[in-house]
Amino acid sequence: MPVKAFRPLTPSTRYTTVSDYSDITKKRPERKLVSIRKKTGGRNAYGRVTARGIGGGHKQKIRLVDFRRNKHGVAATVTAIEYDPCRSARLALVEYADGEKRYIVAPNGLQVGAKIMSGATAPAELGNALPLKSIPVGLQIHNLEIIPGKGGQMVRTAGGAATLMSRDEGYALVRLPSGEIRKISEACYATIGQVGNLEWENIVLGKAGRSRHRGIRPINRGVSRNPVDHPNGGGAGKSKSGGGWQQPTSPWGLLAKGYRTRHKKKQSNRFIVVRRDGRPMKIK
Numbered sequence: 169m170p171v172k173a174f175r176p177l178t179p180s181t182r183y184t185t186v187s188d189y190s191d192i193t194k195k196r197p198e199r200k201l202v203s204i205r206k207k208t209g210g211r212n213a214y215g216r217v218t219a220r221g222i223g224g225g226h227k228q229k230i231r232l233v234d235f236r237r238n239k240h241g242v243a244a245t246v247t248a249i250e251y252d253p254c255r256s257a258r259l260a261l262v263e264y265a266d267g268e269k270r271y272i273v274a275p276n277g278l279q280v281g282a283k284i285m286s287g288a289t290a291p292a293e294l295g296n297a298l299p300l301k302s303i304p305v306g307l308q309i310h311n312l313e314i315i316p317g318k319g320g321q322m323v324r325t326a327g328g329a330a331t332l333m334s335r336d337e338g339y340a341l342v343r344l345p346s347g348e349i350r351k352i353s354e355a356c357y358a359t360i361g362q363v364g365n366l367e368w369e370n371i372v373l374g375k376a377g378r379s380r381h382r383g384i385r386p387i388n389r390g391v392s393r394n395p396v397d398h399p400n401g402g403g404a405g406k407s408k409s410g411g412g413w414q415q416p417t418s419p420w421g422l423l424a425k426g427y428r429t430r431h432k433k434k435q436s437n438r439f440i441v442v443r444r445d446g447r448p449m450k451i452k
Contacts, residue, residue, distance in 0.1 A: 236357075257273050300352060308329040350439055
């Protein structure tokens with residue numbers, strides 16, 4: 169997917185880059201595989217704002233993606249590569265031999281007309297979904313399950329790829345895109361290949377209006393407010409920290425940087441072998 173830039177004739181086009189969508193082969197989604205995305209505006213059931221900076225945006229339809237790939241042993245043909253407004257990756261529309269159609273996350277290099285399959289007996293080829301015990305060591309994988317049968321939950325964003333490192337005692341060691349090495353059950357399914365749309369990370373919005381189209385409203389900084397409105401507000405003139413040394417916080421005093429949010433005694437810590445920063449995980 170090449171990225172298209174513009175001549176800097178206006179301030180907004182100076183930095184704006186967009187996808188040329190040359191990889192898209194079908195413009196409209198399957199009507200039976202979409203649902204309307206209800207906008208909340210950041211409000212809960214009582215009408216109170218619980219998530220700031222959300223509102224507006226273009227109307228979107230959620231594509232019903234098959235993350236489980238539970239139609240084992242049935243061959244499917246890729247009929248189209250489509251755009252999804254709710255995710256960074258492209259979707260592949262596949263049609264099974266019995267006529268059923270489903271969406272899957274499109275791996276890099278998957279072309280229209282390709283044959284894919286899922287199941288323990290499927291060949292280890294691009295786009296096929298297999299349990300980790302059947303995937304050769306060293307291959308790139310995506311759409312990775314954490315709990316067997318629940319469906320892929322990890323490595324689904326554009327350009328994402330994990331690596332199967334080894335297997336031992338019913339578990340597979342997988343290196344995630346973050347650098348974390350994690351033990352995952354061999355019965356969990358994963359799809360072979362790297363998620364497509366690799367150039368997505370190079371796209372620059374370039375102007376505030378494109379954020380508004382995505383439903384993202386602007387939020388001003390805490391240091392630019394008054395002390396009554398924010399803990400970081402106030403100060404004589406321009407101040408970076410509210411008039412004195414002060415850590416950046418949320419409007420309610422929660423630390424914004426350096427605050428570890430993961431619980432020290434979380435049950436799934438025992439499956440982490442190496443953390444994202446490269447240090448081994450210590451189980452307490």
